[in-house]
Amino acid sequence: MKAIIVDDERLARNELKRLLENFPKINIVGEAANADEAIQLIDELHPDLLFLDIQMPGKTGFDLLSELEGYVPEVIFTTAYDEYAIKAFEFNALDYLLKPIELHRLSEAVQKVEEEIQHQQERTDTAKEGVKVLGDNDQVFVKDGEKCWFVRLGKVRLFESMGNYVRLYFDDQKPLVLKSLNALEERLDSKVFFRANRKHIINLQFIDKIEPWFSGGLQVTLRGSGEKIEISRRQAIRFKELLSL
Template identity: 65%
Template sequence: MLIKALIIDDERPARAELKKLLHDFPAIEIVGEAQNSKEAVEKINELDPDLIFLDIQMPGKNGFEMLSELVQTPKVIFTTAYDEYALKAFEVNALDYLQKPIESKRLEEAMRKLEQSQSSNKETRIDKNLLTDKDQFFVKDGEKCWFVKLADVRLFESAGNYAKVYFENQKPLILKSLNALEERLDERFFFRVNRKHIVNLKWIEKIEPYFNGGLLLELRDGEKVEVSRRQSVKFKEMMSL
């Protein structure tokens, strides 16, 4: 199975050198290139790559800022001449980090990691436009960055044009509205329980009757979320209650 890859780097020679090195890996299909963050976001949305090789330091928005604009994040291998970014890249759980000039041996190690990642995360998607609990996205909150698996997100909470993301002991804000998230999240995994919240169905521990015909959900972490009266009807049908 071919892995669709996009190379994002503002330097043409660097893109050409990486393409040359990737010729030794026939499973990688290079579907495009981008030389800045704006072009990268457009190409990612258009080409839907499985993997991106991403230079961190670019004119305008850097690689971390570019990732924070995406709703869904492909697998990422960072490529950069600046080793000071290495620790940060691994803090956000990137697939790998390659320092320029890229050595063929290090690229081979990265490809092995990619192969292991692919074999442990196979899924047949019904609709590629919808995000399931197998997908991940990038969160940047100040100096902190994470790749977050949607399976680990128990709750999204509306905060105007932003949404608060609840995972582990973190609650960072992302620049996406709850309505925009609802359009992209697969209802088999995520449900809009009221005007302010979307819940990960797999995190529900208890369901109780609540005021005025609604329901009260208790999540595995002990958090309680109300299901509105209107959404309770739909929720009961969906959950066969």
């Protein structure tokens, strides 16, 4: 299991590495002292796991996760502050360890990671047996509470991540389905549905207007609804390549 430690304090990184010597399945493949260094390492090494500090000079650990596109490792937050716990789990963190980190708590966190990665592999193996890419003409069954829909995917203009759920936007409906945005992205036709940022997938057929946005990104306005969605800087490069002559 490949892991990266992200912490601006060298002593904290060294202490965590010392504790992780008790877990031979964890292979520390890199260290970063800030978010920008970490993003570069994640792109290069595709680790399975991040041990991530929250309060760092410049960008926080939350900022780092918000800037990741596509591939996102499992996350264990390591911090000296307990007030960020609720927000941490909004980012689907597997655990939240308070410094100084105790060995038994680290052991519990590592076990959670091992179980989650095993479950992911099982889901991947199952999906490969009969995976089908869904296009805009495919119809899907959606159930939210007592309400049910049989909707053509081409009518869905937007998918929005809501923790472990995804909200679908079509007509004037906004049902929630129990599925991660990453899992959903693997099933959708990339010629029609585009990953705009960490939280959104947009239907390219619904784009009404495109504007330059901050830091080299773009902002698109969706036809009919008027919803404005940011395309992050890194995804904006892919977007231009995809839609240019």
